[in-house]
Amino acid sequence: MQASGQSPTPLPVSAPRVAVLDSAAHVGSVSAWKRARTSIIKARWPLFALIILTFMLFLALFGPSIAPKDPNRNSLIERLMPPFQVNEETGRMEFLLGTDALGRDIYSRIIYGARISIFVGVAAVIVGGFVGTLAGLIAGYYGGVIDDVIMRLADIQLAFPFILLTIMVLVVLGAGVGNLIIVLAIGQWVTYARIVRGTTISQREKEYVEAARCLGASSLRIIAVQIFPNVVAPLTVIASFNVASVILTEASLSFLGLGVPPTVPTWGGILAESRDQLLGGSWWLAVFPGVAIMLTVLSLNILGDWLRDFLDPRLRDR
Amino acid sequence: MWIYIARRLAQSIIVILGVTVLAFLTLHLAGDPTYLYVSERASEEEITDARQRLGFDRPLGEQYLRYIGGLLQGDFGTSLRARKPAIDLVLERLPATLELTFFALILSLTLAIPIGIISAMRRGTAVDGGVMLLAMLGQSIPGFWLGLMLVLFVGLQLRFLPISGHVPFLQPLLDGDINTALTNLPQTIRHLILPGITVGVFSLSRNARLVRSSMLEVLSLDYIQTARSKGLPERAVVLRHALRNALIPIVTLVGLEFGFLLSGVVIAETIFSWPGVGRLVFNAINQRDIPLVQTAVVLFSFMFVGLNLIVDLIYAQLDPRIRLN
Numbered sequence: 164m165q166a167s168g169q170s171p172t173p174l175p176v177s178a179p180r181v182a183v184l185d186s187a188a189h190v191g192s193v194s195a196w197k198r199a200r201t202s203i204i205k206a207r208w209p210l211f212a213l214i215i216l217t218f219m220l221f222l223a224l225f226g227p228s229i230a231p232k233d234p235n236r237n238s239l240i241e242r243l244m245p246p247f248q249v250n251e252e253t254g255r256m257e258f259l260l261g262t263d264a265l266g267r268d269i270y271s272r273i274i275y276g277a278r279i280s281i282f283v284g285v286a287a288v289i290v291g292g293f294v295g296t297l298a299g300l301i302a303g304y305y306g307g308v309i310d311d312v313i314m315r316l317a318d319i320q321l322a323f324p325f326i327l328l329t330i331m332v333l334v335v336l337g338a339g340v341g342n343l344i345i346v347l348a349i350g351q352w353v354t355y356a357r358i359v360r361g362t363t364i365s366q367r368e369k370e371y372v373e374a375a376r377c378l379g380a381s382s383l384r385i386i387a388v389q390i391f392p393n394v395v396a397p398l399t400v401i402a403s404f405n406v407a408s409v410i411l412t413e414a415s416l417s418f419l420g421l422g423v424p425p426t427v428p429t430w431g432g433i434l435a436e437s438r439d440q441l442l443g444g445s446w447w448l449a450v451f452p453g454v455a456i457m458l459t460v461l462s463l464n465i466l467g468d469w470l471r472d473f474l475d476p477r478l479r480d481r
Numbered sequence: 482m483w484i485y486i487a488r489r490l491a492q493s494i495i496v497i498l499g500v501t502v503l504a505f506l507t508l509h510l511a512g513d514p515t516y517l518y519v520s521e522r523a524s525e526e527e528i529t530d531a532r533q534r535l536g537f538d539r540p541l542g543e544q545y546l547r548y549i550g551g552l553l554q555g556d557f558g559t560s561l562r563a564r565k566p567a568i569d570l571v572l573e574r575l576p577a578t579l580e581l582t583f584f585a586l587i588l589s590l591t592l593a594i595p596i597g598i599i600s601a602m603r604r605g606t607a608v609d610g611g612v613m614l615l616a617m618l619g620q621s622i623p624g625f626w627l628g629l630m631l632v633l634f635v636g637l638q639l640r641f642l643p644i645s646g647h648v649p650f651l652q653p654l655l656d657g658d659i660n661t662a663l664t665n666l667p668q669t670i671r672h673l674i675l676p677g678i679t680v681g682v683f684s685l686s687r688n689a690r691l692v693r694s695s696m697l698e699v700l701s702l703d704y705i706q707t708a709r710s711k712g713l714p715e716r717a718v719v720l721r722h723a724l725r726n727a728l729i730p731i732v733t734l735v736g737l738e739f740g741f742l743l744s745g746v747v748i749a750e751t752i753f754s755w756p757g758v759g760r761l762v763f764n765a766i767n768q769r770d771i772p773l774v775q776t777a778v779v780l781f782s783f784m785f786v787g788l789n790l791i792v793d794l795i796y797a798q799l800d801p802r803i804r805l806n
Contacts, residue, residue, distance in 0.1 A: 327781055
């Protein structure tokens, strides 16, 4: 969804983009858009994925106006109502996807849940991606001791199961959207740092960087204007995959009771509450939020796959 | 080789130190940890007393050194609820967790390799497309949701496989009681199937995709052309020549996979009431028994780092290119 919009020129990494040629690159981006459109329609699956994601994004943005009920309104008379039941008095389906043990409307809770899941997913990837990209640019451009320190830190983090530390930090700090985003972002930065560092090192020695340096451009300007545009393309692919994995992790943490406070409806949280009702046969509590998570994550994965092939045709069918 | 071992060992020690620093700091993240140890109605005096007794009034550096010193002597801290050494509680539950983790690992590898090979050999066909779509689906299903669905539809509806309980296999084996272990084995496996699928599906899907792409890569190399042109049957080319090299990336991942599976195990255990470390941690989270969570995290990290070290060393022994790089 965000991917091709963010990168002005989805060219292969090997094609360095020179700032002076901005206008020419802009002309190129129009045809890139067209190419993307043809390719996504031809591939079919990514198109479905895009439609589903747009729908989820729509739910997340306009949730409060779409949701038929207040997600926290409870009513013990209407507890554990099965889905798709037509109310005989009104002739309408009062609770499309049923209600939970407190009589709260599952449909509305899932719509509100989309907000949290997608917001946390995107925010964690943006924060982690920003920090990681910055670290990678610095490590790759300057090299030496800074590079060593940053990369050793990355090694330490990669060398043990991060979710365990996540659990521990959240146990101590307590649940909350802010804490969740920070912790998930910490889990993200390494991937970006490593890839950006690699690209930066390969770009650093190129003639166009050399030329900029001769013209008296500062390091900051070279990093921001010359090198950064060349690392954007691969990052968009990783970002789309990572939003998927962050949404999964967030759901698991909420399931463990470590995500956001219980009053905030999240997909993982609704699933956690469903566990007590399973033996009673209230299957709808467990099925629908899971389908929402799966559709979102699957769409992001399919779209990420397509984007990778699109940006680097050599990888196709691998 | 010795240089490689030394370098790899040094790396592992740095990582372990890093983990302990993080685990130690986490305890202090939320402020004075003394309050975890005293009752809510404790007087100011009692709190000061406890702070001194527990050593929380000392400088952080000194506290960390004491913590490391304790770890070296096998003292990981005391569980706040059970009032017992936390490490004993974790070790007690460890065999059940290892059974589940290894079962999932075996499940994932034994299925992923043939699936990946078949998919690669029939590249572009409906079989390939279908398998890869399924694999994509497997990577997108939240493990805990799959667990709930298995409980709901396979466990409760079909009533064929048990949805809770555990029959120990590893524990009697460790106690030297081989007979009990062997008699238990069929029941152990029956109880392992649903939680094992829950834990293993993600890595099964990822590995199948990985085997496929790695296989395709190898099959396009020159030596495969040579093997084909000297008239070897395709079967022999794939299984004897290509597979060995295609599996290299999988072997490297086995160590990492273990850590990955462990995090899935925490969730699967809570769903299937599996009496392992995961459920212990889950309960400790709910009771805010931080030293117990800390112990489990540190111990798992040690195991993870150790396992990866072993995998890397074996690997370097098998493939000289690794240690020369």
